[in-house]
Amino acid sequence: xxxxxPVLTGLMALIVFSLGQAAPPTERLIWDKHPIQLTLPxxxxxxxxxxxxxxxxxxxxxxxxxxTQSLDGTVYWIARTPFTTTRVQVQSVxxxxxxxxxxxxxxxxxxxxxxxxxxxxxxxPSSAGDTAIARLSQPPVQHHSSxxxxx
Numbered sequence: 001x002x003x004x005x006p007v008l009t010g011l012m013a014l015i016v017f018s019l020g021q022a023a024p025p026t027e028r029l030i031w032d033k034h035p036i037q038l039t040l041p042x043x044x045x046x047x048x049x050x051x052x053x054x055x056x057x058x059x060x061x062x063x064x065x066x067x068t069q070s071l072d073g074t075v076y077w078i079a080r081t082p083f084t085t086t087r088v089q090v091q092s093v094x095x096x097x098x099x100x101x102x103x104x105x106x107x108x109x110x111x112x113x114x115x116x117x118x119x120x121x122x123x124x125p126s127s128a129g130d131t132a133i134a135r136l137s138q139p140p141v142q143h144h145s146s147x148x149x150x151x
Contacts, residue, residue, distance in 0.1 A: 026114065027112045027114045028114075028115050032119060035100040036099065039109040039110070040103065041107070042081060042105050042106065046076075046111065047074055047077075047113040048074065048101075048114045049116065051118055051121060052092045052095065053092070054073060054093060057089040057090070059086055059088070065081050066103075075090065077103075079105030082104075082105050085104040086103055087103075088102075
């Protein structure tokens with residue numbers, strides 16, 4: 001057996017393992033003045049990012065069941081135990097915008113991070129896709145590489 005074989009096998013296993021450990025995609029939720037339903041996984045930190053720096057008002061009933069930290073517009077929540085839906089108020093420190101979060105925790109909740117966006121922050125539909133489709137539908141240009149005078 002070649003001494004390179006075990007090294008290559010180990011590298012391939014590392015790559016496969018690394019791909020399986022990829023972070024889940026960020027879930028984007030639009031603030032449309034309706035309370036945002038958010039379920040936390042128990043024992044795992046979940047990041048929720050707001051458009052601006054915020055302060056979080058946690059009801060006393062959740063103080064023993066939830067760890068909350070807020071830094072630069074991102075709230076870091078860890079649920080210690082499952083709990084039923086409780087309304088949490090999150091307020092922007094810049095413009096006093098109030099966000100209502102109906103927060104709960106369960107053992108089988110998704111672990112993806114969340115980004116709260118305002119309706120005016122949604123990206124405009126681009127015409128880049130239309131341009132690519134237009135390019136694909138154009139007939140190919142034929143290139144003649146031979147000189148027609150040569151026989």
